[in-house]
Amino acid sequence: MSGQPPSVPAPPGPYAELFAWSAQMRATEPVVFDESMGLWHVFAYAEAKRVITEHETFSSEFTTPEEELAIFSTGNLALMDPPRHRMFRNLVSKAFSPRSVAGLETRLTGLCAELLDNVATDRPVDFIEDFASLLTTQVMAELLGIEAQHRHKLRVWSDALLSQNRTGLDLEPALLAEIARTTEEMDAFLRKELIRRRETPGPDLISGLVRAEVDGERLGDDEIVGIVTIFLVGGHVTTTSVLASAAQCLHEQPEAVARLRADRSLLPTAIEEIIRYRPPFSRVVRRCAKDTELGGRPVPAGAVVVVWLASGNFDETVFDAPERFDITRTPNPHLGFGNGVHFCLGAPLARLEVRIALDALLDRFERVTLRETGAPLDAYDPFGGILALRKLDVVFEGAPAVRAD
Template identity: 45%
Template structure:
């Protein structure tokens, strides 16, 4: 099987851009949207470009159950109603209040490898940190995080995805059958958790969802499964990717790493630049609800539209010298967290976790050197993220 690499993806995207910032790709059987303003237009108009791709998916009970509360795949008005139920858990004040806990957890995780001189950044920090934080927020045992990682790996590993793979094939009967056992295990686990919280509420987000109302009605236990599952998976995987990508990028740019050690106040901008250059989720799919126009091209109703965030984030019309890593880039209007009503609700938390973790890493270690030969990355057509990132460190 062909190994997909990050340079392969960026080369393909630039070749595709030369065909047109919006064009139909016969191999992928979808419209590719590659420009920043064009992607912004697609993501910002849920009436013309629907997030509900349910009719493209095979009917399968485990998948249907998980989709019920997954507001990422819903359109207004139901999307808006469900999103409001969790928005209070991610207000700036609530997120800022998590900073002491994030700092404590980061310190504890680094203490565990303090004498090693070498550790795996993903296994020992970038994965457990955000999982512990989101699990505690949901009232789920963080000790089960090895199970959660197995779920995420099964759902986000699509080794066959690539330039010749029709998007529909990633959602066909075979694909669904492959992930069905994982979805079933996840649904059953989360259903037990939801029912336990209904019987004995606690001071956590799941308990709040159990007693919340949507459109004047209480959510049923099965509907909450998709909610909690989405928050659990999405609540950690972007931070895990961002931390891994940041360390990998700074390893390639030691001058930038030195600047950040000298002035940690530059970290937020540096992390934004990593998010732009290594967009964790490179593309989002939409469905045209009517004959419509984007980027001067007419898209027929019912056609699949793929908004390539990774290409939009390197649009030379918006970003000067777009392939260059510039921690001082300003403005930096990247679309990594989306745009419009589906803008990532956990973006403030992901940014906070990445900043605090990087501050502590740079403070503790004078050098952080990636063993590039042992690093392992996901298929970038699915996700831009390392799954293994061994590092050798020198204490400060």
């Protein structure tokens, strides 16, 4: 794979290499076989959308021989095809129904206020450590019905698993050992939670899964633990990533901030643009279920296809001036939350959390400024699939005199 990258600016920050590479590939080889890894890469929007929506041709089902990863495969909606996927998704989607999500707004508003009451102003704080991660962990814990004294564990486990993220599709033995230690702790804790729910059920998601049936049969403990694990890690990672991206954009786009402060009705389209501009995941992987053609290239059954969502979001044939951050961009058919049957189940909740958080930040502070340290921002490996910062030092400055509505 070669070629000169076109002069399309990428979002500033630790992902510049990824965006420059994907821009080059869109222009030269939008669908290409990578001989070194034995898989296909897809960079263009049209082909990317086709792969993630045509589940009959491009399957999400993968098996892993590693016992350490079993917790991520059993009950994992992202690794299921219909009709099994549809049954499991219907069970979990009740927690994310429009009515359920809307009912969280008052609690989220209060939680944002509590967290921002405790952050320092006019000196650097870690936006992720002191606000975004706390917010998302608390929300996940409340939805799962985890008691307050145990909630810190959820964040520790999620962060530990993220720290083990890497570039390749295969995992080294030492890395598997680290994952095993974390997943064993999670598994033991969640199985105790299942026992507690059977004895004292509540309105939380775990209790709902314990009561749920698929084809007249109860879910097994392995399936429930798998569903909850993916729900916990995915929900925490996705929303924390979007919140960090929002903070970066608030720093980089003062004109957009002024418009949002003057007109809060722009928040929904602004959030969609944040997700397009800095999506929470760079890529997804599919397996070709039958011989097909993709972008004019024959792709055989069994081939692994890597779909670069971050690249599709900057496709010049779909998005006008994709390098421009535009909070009024409409339509905005980004792939940041996926598409088709595997569209992110937690997207409504993530959007609500980010909207309430941005509203609170705009109310409280005149500026959210990134602290310039001279060192590059530390991020989880963008080529490993997750676009999330580990740390984001910011300064919350001043307070607006009056909220403009």
